[in-house]
Structure formats: structure tokens, C-alpha cells
Amino acid sequence: MLGMVAQRLGWAVFTMVIIALAVFLGLEAMPGDACTVHLGRGASDAALATCRARLNLSDPALYRFFTWAQHLLTEFDLGNSVQRGKPITEIVSWRLRNTIILAGTATALGVPLAIVLGVLTGIYRDSVLDVSVSAFSMFLMTIPEFISGTLLIFIFAIGLGWTSGIVTLSYKAPFWDMMVVSFLPAVTLSFILVAHIARMTRASMIEAMQSDFVLMARLKNVPRRQIIWRHALPNALLPTISVIGLTVAWLLGGVVIVESVFNYPGLGRLAVNAVSDQDLPLVQAIALLFGAIYTLVNLSADLLSITLNPKLRGQRQ
Amino acid sequence: MSAALISLRVLGPAGLIGLSICLLHLGFALLGPVFVLSDPAAQNAQVMLKAPSVAHWFGTDRLGRDMFARTILGGREAMFIATLSTFFAMLWGGILGVFLGLVGRWPDAVLMRVIDAMMSIPWVLMVMLFIAIFGTGMASLIPVLSFSYGLSVVYLARAATLSFVAEDFIWAAKARGHSPLHIVTTELLPNVQTSLAVQGAMQWSWIFLGVSSLSFLGMGVMPPTPDWGQMIADGRGVMQLAPWVVFWPMLALSSLVIGVNLFVDALARNFGIDRALPLQKYIAT
Numbered sequence: 001m002l003g004m005v006a007q008r009l010g011w012a013v014f015t016m017v018i019i020a021l022a023v024f025l026g027l028e029a030m031p032g033d034a035c036t037v038h039l040g041r042g043a044s045d046a047a048l049a050t051c052r053a054r055l056n057l058s059d060p061a062l063y064r065f066f067t068w069a070q071h072l073l074t075e076f077d078l079g080n081s082v083q084r085g086k087p088i089t090e091i092v093s094w095r096l097r098n099t100i101i102l103a104g105t106a107t108a109l110g111v112p113l114a115i116v117l118g119v120l121t122g123i124y125r126d127s128v129l130d131v132s133v134s135a136f137s138m139f140l141m142t143i144p145e146f147i148s149g150t151l152l153i154f155i156f157a158i159g160l161g162w163t164s165g166i167v168t169l170s171y172k173a174p175f176w177d178m179m180v181v182s183f184l185p186a187v188t189l190s191f192i193l194v195a196h197i198a199r200m201t202r203a204s205m206i207e208a209m210q211s212d213f214v215l216m217a218r219l220k221n222v223p224r225r226q227i228i229w230r231h232a233l234p235n236a237l238l239p240t241i242s243v244i245g246l247t248v249a250w251l252l253g254g255v256v257i258v259e260s261v262f263n264y265p266g267l268g269r270l271a272v273n274a275v276s277d278q279d280l281p282l283v284q285a286i287a288l289l290f291g292a293i294y295t296l297v298n299l300s301a302d303l304l305s306i307t308l309n310p311k312l313r314g315q316r317q
Numbered sequence: 318m319s320a321a322l323i324s325l326r327v328l329g330p331a332g333l334i335g336l337s338i339c340l341l342h343l344g345f346a347l348l349g350p351v352f353v354l355s356d357p358a359a360q361n362a363q364v365m366l367k368a369p370s371v372a373h374w375f376g377t378d379r380l381g382r383d384m385f386a387r388t389i390l391g392g393r394e395a396m397f398i399a400t401l402s403t404f405f406a407m408l409w410g411g412i413l414g415v416f417l418g419l420v421g422r423w424p425d426a427v428l429m430r431v432i433d434a435m436m437s438i439p440w441v442l443m444v445m446l447f448i449a450i451f452g453t454g455m456a457s458l459i460p461v462l463s464f465s466y467g468l469s470v471v472y473l474a475r476a477a478t479l480s481f482v483a484e485d486f487i488w489a490a491k492a493r494g495h496s497p498l499h500i501v502t503t504e505l506l507p508n509v510q511t512s513l514a515v516q517g518a519m520q521w522s523w524i525f526l527g528v529s530s531l532s533f534l535g536m537g538v539m540p541p542t543p544d545w546g547q548m549i550a551d552g553r554g555v556m557q558l559a560p561w562v563v564f565w566p567m568l569a570l571s572s573l574v575i576g577v578n579l580f581v582d583a584l585a586r587n588f589g590i591d592r593a594l595p596l597q598k599y600i601a602t
Contacts, residue, residue, distance in 0.1 A: 018434035023446070037450055138582070142574045144526045146533045146546065147567050150553055158557045253439035257530050261553075271442060272534055275449045283449045287442045294437040 004306055012299040019291040023284050024065050033057055034280040038082040055082070055281075078288075083279040092267065092285060094171045099266035101175070102182045102189065102259070103251055110190030111197060111244060115237070118201025122236070123228060125206060134202075137195035145254045149188040149261035156184060171265035185262040189254050193247055200243040201236065208232040238305055245301025252290050332583020338576025342569075346396055349389045357386040358541035366559040376561040378552060387543040388565040392573065394538045395545070398458055399525035405463035406524070407517050410470025415501055417471070418478025429475070432468050440465045440527065448536050458528065458537065466524050473516055477509045511588045515581055522577040529570055545570040 035051035036043065051057075057064075071077040078088040117137075121130040140148070157165030167181045208214065209232050217227045256268035263269070267286055274282040325333060361381035369376040375384035417425045435443075443465045451457035481487055481504075490500045531537030532546030540547065545566035552562030 014430065015434040015437060018431055019438060022431075022435055023438070138578060139575065142522075142578045143571055144530055144574075146530060146549060147571060150549060150556070150563060150567070153553075154556060154560070154563075253441050256439070256441045256445075257534065260534055268441075271445060272536075275445045275536065278449060280449050283442075283446055287438050287446055290442055291434075291438045294439075298437075 001306060005303060008299060008302045008306070012295050015295050016292060019295075020069065020288060021065075023287050023291075024068070025061065034082055037278045037280045040278075051082070055080070078285045079281050081274075081279055081282045083274070083277040083282070088282055088285045091270070091282065092289065095265060095267045095270050096289065097175075098171060098178055098182075098264065099255055099259070099268065101178050102185055102264060102266055103248075103255060105179065105182045105186035106189035106193060106251060107244075107248075109186055110193035113190075114194040114197035115201055115240065117194070118198040118240070119205050119228075119233065119236070121198065122202040122205025122209065130202075133198065137198055140191040141195040143191075145188055145192070145257045146261050148191055149185070149258055152184055152188055153262070166263045167265065168263070169265065173265075182264065185258045185264050188258050188261070189251060192250055192254060196247050196250065197240065197244055201240050204239045205232065205236040208236040211235070238309055241305045241308070242298075242301050245298040248294060248297045252294060327587045328580070328583040329586075331579050332587075335576045335579025335581075335583060338572055339580055342392065342396075342573045342576065345389055346393050349393065353386045353389050355383045355386045357382065357390050357543045359383070366555060366562070368559070369561060375565050376559065378548070378559070378562045379555050382543075384561060384565055387548060388545075388569055391543040391545045391548055391566055392569060394455075394542050395525055395528040395532065398455060398462070398528050398538075399521055401459050402462035402466065402524050402528075403517055403521045405459065406467035406470050406520060407513070409463065410467035411474045411513070413467075414471040414474025414476075415478045415505065418475040418482060419497060419501070425475075432471055436468050441530070444527070444531065445536065448531075453531075453536050453539055458531070462524055462527060466520055466527070470516070470520065474509075474513075477512060478505060481505055481508055515585045515588060518577065518581045518584070522574055522581070525577075526574060 033052070034055060035048050035057060039047055039051060059067075068079060071079070076089055078092065080086065081088050081091060084091060117133055121127075121133050124130055153165035156162050163181075163184055165184070167185075169177060169181055209228075211232075213235075214227055214231055217231050222231070255266065256271060258264070259266045259268035260272050267289065271283060271286045274286065325336070328336060359382060361377070363381065364373065364377045365381045366379055367373060367377045367381075369384075373383050373385060375388055378384060378387070413428075417428060444461050447461040447464075448457065451461075487500060487504055490504050495503075528537050529544070529546035532544045533550045535547075535550065538544035538547055548566040549563050549570075552559070552566075556563045
């Protein structure tokens with residue numbers, strides 16, 4: 001088991017190095033750099049030279065990568081924004097908190113609902129509940145976030161007047177205020193989450209209910225309730241953990257769009273602004289952060305399923 | 318495969334509804350310019366935010382543009398971009414995936430780890446990174462979308478190849494001394510073409526949604542070309558006064574993606590392919 005944990009840790013580190021290399025050196029291979037992007041095509045040579053000197057772009061790429069990585073690892077320094085003239089770490093930290101609040105609320109709302117729906121539809125397969133849930137989740141999976149978000153604003157903010165549709169808080173607003181306004185965006189985000197996880201839980205619940213050990217339990221005349229809760233469910237939930245980890249990739253992609261729909265002051269909207277401001281170092285840093293979040297969440301999901309799986313717990317490999 | 322397509326009965330009612338929606342959209346996209354006579358970009362300050370009427374069937378937006386013309390023509394460019402990007406994504410992803418599946422060993426191990434890592438950056442951010450450098454427009458959108466969506470095609474093509482490399486007919490072809498290229502084209506492709514077609518259709522609907530989302534963010538299809546995502550972004554501020562400004566593009570976009578999904582679901586069920594394939598590779602391991 002320790003070997004497996006070490007392997008997963010190693011993979012996570014390797015993935016982060018690859019992401020950093022791809023984001024950093026991939027852009028080196030492209031024509032232009034942060035300064036040509038920032039200053040535009042008509043920039044004078046003198047302005048370009050000053051900008052490059054400011055960002056130390058004249059050093060060799062590999063050297064810059066290592067100094068940049070060293071700053072990142074030793075003092076959490078992601079470099080400076082071209083447009084905003086401030087350290088990226090300072091710009092990013094508050095928004096990272098806000099995005100984590102949003103994604104956390106979406107997960108807290110979505111995952112329990114998805115598991116309950118998946119288990120119920122898996123047990124009562126082909127029932128009215130199952131058919132309507134799967135039809136509805138296909139609908140939720142196909143509708144893009146900017147449409148479902150706009151619809152929610154239309155219904156709950158304009159129609160019913162329960163909330164203000166657009167977030168007007170500053171990015172430094174206190175935690176609880178942020179939690180409150182993150183509700184509607186989080187509901188939008190959780191749609192896709194619920195649809196995917198419920199579908200996967202349903203499939204693994206069906207598989208567990210058809211397994212030999214459930215048949216054995218039924219032959220022993222174990223009560224149905226106990227079969228479902230004690231025998232089938234723990235086995236069905238194990239693969240769901242890694243699916244939840246992977247659905248976070250969808251969640252993070254959705255964050256960019258949902259934050260723009262609701263004007264929510266998080267990393268996603270910052271990325272959109274950074275693209276329109278042509279602030280390349282900032283976009284790079286955000287891409288890296290999203291990759292890191294994804295890797296960390298998947299690492300935790302992997303480690304959790306290793307610890308929860310009795311088959312792996314005993315293995316010495 | 319063509320035989321399966323001819324008998325529409327196998328699609329079932331949901332699949333037939335999906336197919337009809339797709340054909341309807343295809344018809345509008347191809348014939349739209351023939352019967353939409355008004356200019357979708359023409360602004361008219363006299364008729365700003367007017368409700369649907371005889372003169373403007375779908376009403377007008379905040380610049381007095383005719384919503385009917387804009388809605389009918391609003392999917393064309395995104396569909397075109399999605400079609401070309403799907404083609405290139407399937408092409409490079411398919412070739413690389415089959416190659417890695419056949420060759421195996423270290424190129425496979427190394428490249429799959431790299432692709433794994435690349436896929437952990439959400440596609441929106443990867444696309445935005447490229448757009449920050451190259452700017453928007455078809456010439457940068459198509460390569461960028463082909464690249465980022467092709468990553469998952471590599472997985473699928475590799476998995477499909479791996480499920481066949483150990484089969485007897487592949488061994489037989491190798492024993493007959495056929496070249497790898499010949500084995501791929503005559504032995505492998507006929508076996509995976511249906512699943513490729515279903516995956517291609519799914520990729521198309523994802524890329525189409527991707528283009529629309531980018532247009533919504535102001536990075537996809539740029540004005541004056543009308544686009545549904547862009548129309549929704551544009552009309553959101555006035556939807557309290559004029560709900561039709563967002564209603565029509567929402568209806569058009571949602572019906573198209575739902576239509577494609579119903580049709581692809583029916584096809585996948587008919588061919589016995591699990592549509593949730595991209596996630597399957599994780600569950601298998």
C-alpha cells in the first residue's frame with residue numbers, strides 16, 4: 001500500500017512538472033512573447049526592449065524556467081503581471097479563495113444529491129424515477145453552463161426576485177458574504193456534476209446488485225435493506241470516488257464560464273479579463289493553478305480510494 | 318454501417334426526433350442565406366427591443382437588429398468551425414492513438430503521461446492561453462480546438478487499437494507479412510469505424526458547445542457575424558425588458574445540442590457502444 005501511495009505521489013509531482021513545462025516552454029516555441037502580446041503588433045523596438053528587460057525575457061528560456069520554478073517553490077512567487085504591474089500571487093490569492101468557495105459549495109450541493117439519485121435509480125432500475133432522472137440528467141449534461149446560468153438568473157432573480165442575479169461584491173468580501181452569493185452560481189455548476197456522478201453511481205450500483213456476493217446474501221435471506229446498505233453500497237461507492245475526482249476537471253472548466261455569467265470575482269473571470277487585457281503571464285499562472293487544483297483533487301481521490309479499499313490495504317506491493 | 322443507417326427504425330422514437338432536429342438545423346444552416354433576406358447585422362434605431370411582430374417575426378435586439386435573421390444565421394459559423402475542428406481532431410488524435418496502441422513500449426508510456434498532464438488543464442483555459450497569443454478568429458480557433466479536443470481522441474483511438482492488437486486476425490495479418498499501415502487500414506479501421514463515427518459526432522457537439530461558450534465570453538465568433546452564444550451574452554443585460562432577445566438563441570442552441578445527443582445516443586445504443594467512453598478509461602484502471 002505504501003508503494004502505491006508513493007507511486008501516486010510521484011505521478012502527481014510528474015504531472016505538475018509536465019504541466020509547468022507545457023505551459024511555460026510550449027509558449028516559448030510560439031512566435032512572440034509576453035511583451036509582443038501585451039504591446040500589440042505596432043509596438044516600437046524601444047518599448048519592446050524596455051518591456052523585455054523588465055520581465056528578464058532576454059535570458060535563455062531554460063534558465064528563466066528554472067529561476068521561475070525556484071521562486072515559485074521557495075517563496076510562492078508566480079512572477080509579475082504585465083498589465084497590472086503587481087505580483088501575480090497577490091492578484092491571484094483572493095480570487096483563488098473565491099473560486100474554492102464556489103467549487104466547494106457546488107460539490108457540497110451536488111455530490112450528496114448525485115449519490116442519492118444514482119443509488120436510487122440503480123436500485124429501482126427502469127422505473128419511472130429512473131427513466132425521468134436519466135432523461136433530465138441528459139438534458140442537464142447537454143445544456144451549456146451559460147444557458148443554464150442565464151435561465152437561473154431569469155427565473156430566480158428577475159422572475160421571483162429572490163436573489164440579485166449578478167454578483168456585485170468586491171473580491172475581498174468576507175467569507176460568509178461570498179458563500180451567500182456563491183449559491184446560484186454553485187447550483188449552475190452542480191448541474192453537470194450531478195448528471196455525471198449520478199450516471200456513474202447508477203452504473204456501479206447496478207453492477208454491485210448483480211454481483212455474486214449480493215446473490216449470496218439474498219440466498220442467505222439477508223433483508224433487502226441490509227443487502228443494499230451493507231453489501232452493495234460500499235462496493236458501488238468506491239469507483240464513484242475517483243469519478244468525483246475526475247468530474248472536478250469539468251467543474252473547473254465550467255468555473256470559467258459560470259463566473260463570467262454571474263460576474264463572480266474568482267479565478268475564471270480573472271482569466272477571461274487577463275486574456276482581453278493580453279496579460280500572458282497572468283493567464284499562464286491561472287492555467288497552472290487550475291492544473292494544480294485538478295492534480296491535487298485527483299491525488300486525494302486516489303489516496304482515499306486506496307485507503308478505503310480493503311483489497312489494496314493489505315497488499316504490500 | 319450504411320446498411321444500419323438506412324433502416325431508420327433501429328433509432329427508436331428518441332433517435333428519430335434527434336435526427337429530425339439535426340436535419341432541420343442543417344437545412345437552416347445551409348439554406349438560411351437563401352430565404353433570410355434582411356441583413357442580420359443591419360442596425361435600426363427606430364425599432365430597438367421591439368416584441369415579435371409581422372415585420373420582425375422574432376422581435377429586435379437592443380440595436381434594432383432583426384432577431385429572426387440573426388437566429389436563423391447564428392449557428393452557421395460555429396457549426397463550420399466545429400466541423401473542421403472535429404475533422405482535424407479526429408485525424409491527428411486518431412493517427413497518434415493508433416500509432417501508440419500499435420507501437421506500445423516507451424513512446425506510448427511517455428506520450429500518454431504527457432497527454433494525461435495536458436488534459437488536467439481545463440480546455441477553456443488551454444484555448445484561452447492560445448487565444449491570448451494568436452487572437453481570435455477562425456484561423457486560430459480551428460487549430461486550437463483541434464489540438465485540445467484531439468487529446469481525448471488519442472485516448473479513444475489508443476484504447477480501440479489496444480482492444481484489437483491481441484486478436485487473432487491481427488496476428489494472422491502480421492504473419493502474412495503485411496505492413497503496419499496495411500494492417501491499420503484493412504484490419505483495424507473496419508472494426509472501429511462505427512465507434513469512431515459515434516465518437517466523432519460526440520466530439521462535434523462538444524466542440525460546438527466550446528465555440529458557443531467562447532463566443533459567449535467574447536473570444537469566439539466575433540461581430541458582425543451573428544452567433545447564438547454571442548447573442549445570449551449581448552442580450553443578457555436587457556432580458557428583463559425583452560426576453561425574446563435571449564429566448565431565440567437559447568432555443569436554437571439547446572435544440573441543436575439536444576438533437577445531436579438524442580441521435581448519437583440512439584446510434585450508440587444500436588451499435589452497442591457506451592457513450593460515456595471518455596470516462597471509462599479511468600474506471601477500467
